[in-house]
Amino acid sequence: METNRVHVPSSNLRELGGYQTTDGSFIKYGLIFRCGHMSELTPEEEDIYRSLKLRLIVDLRRDDEVTERPTPSFGSEDNIHISVSDPDNAFAEAAAKAHEPDAENLILADATRYYREVVTDNLHRYIPVFDKIFDADNHPVLFHCTAGKDRTGFVAAAILKFLGVDDETVFADYLLTNTLLGDRTEERLQAWAKRMANQRGTPITEINEEALGALRILMLTHADMLQSTFDAVDELYGSWDEMRRTGLGISDEKMAAFCEAVLVKNSA
Template structure:
């Protein structure tokens, strides 16, 4: 079956009532024009609110591993268990809210520009500070089980967004398509009601959405500090050229 036919047969987003940002990474052209396999790699917002109908749909996907990037308090507040699904907590503690509160305590009213700066700082922090967690994700992608996997955080947009970008770039997907996948959050994610009621809508629109400037802040740091994604994968995450070829063999369709 040709890649375009395979893509037509599958859908990127799935109709979960309790997870608006759940989607498949399949179909994007990678190394040699080979498409990323469908129904192998999924990204999502948190999974604790899946309804009974959602859980039935989830079971049809064959997902056997769930990687949770939420911090300890986040995961404790919205825990989940799925029969037959191995749970892998790789906590990356959220920092934006803490930094925003620090600004407010100093007497400064948080502006949209401040929020953009905080988000960019957070993404730059992913590159070095969270490297052990992303390295662990790639070890799971390369382990012997080779079963479908979902990775997520709370909203599925920042920690998850950077992880998805790293996976797609490792598979040879072009940066413009990686950015396209990243920005899909803005069309899909439904912000929880009542969140940030004391914060201006202008600021909330920054904190609960994604912008090219956020992901680019991290990718520019990767390029600046490591000379590119391939070197970052090898030097910071332990995914050398042989491992990158193994990833391609596992997650790209045959020529």
């Protein structure tokens, strides 16, 4: 994993540039970026974002997430909000099971089902997202959610698959979140535990280690989760290309134009 692909680890900011496709092409650097929320950036980190000279930010979050953690302006970009989630918070509902028996397996099952339902139930929500990303007039483009791992992870994986990047690389990119956010996982976990304790009206000390272990599942990326998306694509569409055509309405002509805009025959 080239270090020049990661720009701001604390916000999970990285790009898809540099990845090689199965036909030997490379994704151009500096065009397609992904990250989590940007409401806690240092001035130095804001300068890094500003240096990207973004034309468009696509915000995948729910309305309440946008209000809670607003995105700063970097001066050159439009910011469009396209929520791809139901109004309720599926991951918060999963987290509420942290004190139940076998909580880790219950939460993992819920999260895995969420990834599957992106394809089976919610793919239509992503149509305008890909429409914006596939428009070269919007490049450099950044898409993001709150942690930059689930909703953002699906969009990134789909783009890589559409461009012909191999599965091993797609999964490695998805799992990179665990490395970048690793130092902040425990901090985020304690904040979530505090919020849960407040909701339950109990001291945080009553959130036991088993519950914390279950919550930790939601803080990280897991190959099984993304695999459930891959399985759903295979079962419903037979291939990622067919999902692109019939599920997202992206024609072969539009795909060819996107490839022309973002691929190059060498990695320079």
